[in-house]
Amino acid sequence: MRIGIIGTGTVGRTLAGKLVSLGHEVTIGSRTKDNTAATTWAEQAGPRGHGGTFADAAAFGELIVNATAGTVSLKALQAAGAGALAGKILIDVSNPLVFSPEGEVGLDPVGTDSVGERIQREFPQARVVKALNTMSAPVMVEPGRVPGEHNAFVAGDDPDAKAEVVALLEQFGWPAGSVLDLGDIKGARGMEMLMPFWLRLMGHFGSTDFNYSLRSAG
């Protein structure tokens, strides 16, 4: 499949590398055409890896991944172009982290809105699925880094789009049944609001190789 990754940070490059290793063709897009992170990644990725702008990546992909910081995601996707997103699955991996001068980490939006919802409202023809924002980038593409059974989550308004994202996560190594459906795109609120808890757990474990395993009596 042809996949466009919006954002060249750790999350974008980690997902891009995994997708290329699985046989997909990937264009990783940045704000500017000559972004070093994108061009360096593309050079190392081999013939299936390409670099370009946000618009290049969105036009290239049959499926799009938003891997930008949540606070700038709308701008990045506007630069990518609504036309290039229309009708496509858009996996939103972002968290809208805000760092205060005191070094505290907050979220914006938080509580009554989420980046996932904002993207779906701004691009109503995109099939937005919130996914993978609840863990570190290495764990996203290699769930076996964390021992035992543990979970990923999806939220979105389009059940078929969620099913396709779950199938892609199975390619990443997420066992069938390990990806829990949290309902419509408003479920993105709870997924994004996990971040402060996740940061405290990172402090507790002294590592980012951890994840949530849901236990239920049912």
Next chain:
Amino acid sequence: MRIGIIGTGTVGRTLAGKLVSLGHEVTIGSRTKDNTAATTWAEQAGPRGHGGTFADAAAFGELIVNATAGTVSLKALQAAGAGALAGKILIDVSNPLVFSPEGEVGLDPVGTDSVGERIQREFPQARVVKALNTMSAPVMVEPGRVPGEHNAFVAGDDPDAKAEVVALLEQFGWPAGSVLDLGDIKGARGMEMLMPFWLRLMGHFGSTDFNYSLRSAG
């Protein structure tokens, strides 16, 4: 131990019942002295269970539990009286849920503050420990309702107070090591912000008998 429970809702009565069954003496406090929930509970609880006002419960307890709705907790604890809280461990179990006219659930405060922090600021001589707000009341006092290993969390500024709360949770049935320390009282933010995620999981499982199990490589 003598324990004062502030709040007569499901959480307060469930905790009070468990504490009495463990041999503790409990006064459950409500806004008014003749609150039916408190008096009925006390009648049924036997000689170790008592009802009264917020102030009665706070004066009675060597350890205090805030089991009011997070949006009214400060008022309830002000009625209980700062003097009666000074020097005591105050377990804050609350979540500041806000229900919109559209039936959506939000939190207030959210993101840059929490009920746990507000209580600690308002009552600097209380030894506030955020705990147990991340699960249903039945699971709080009977963790075996959820199969396998799973976790509770504590956050607070006083390490000795947290250790005493962990010991109390062990009496509830939480195995040693299952209660994870999330650091200072600002960790209450992440714990309270779990609620929207928890509500989506309740929808997924169709039950409140579930909980988080943290898996880590470390």
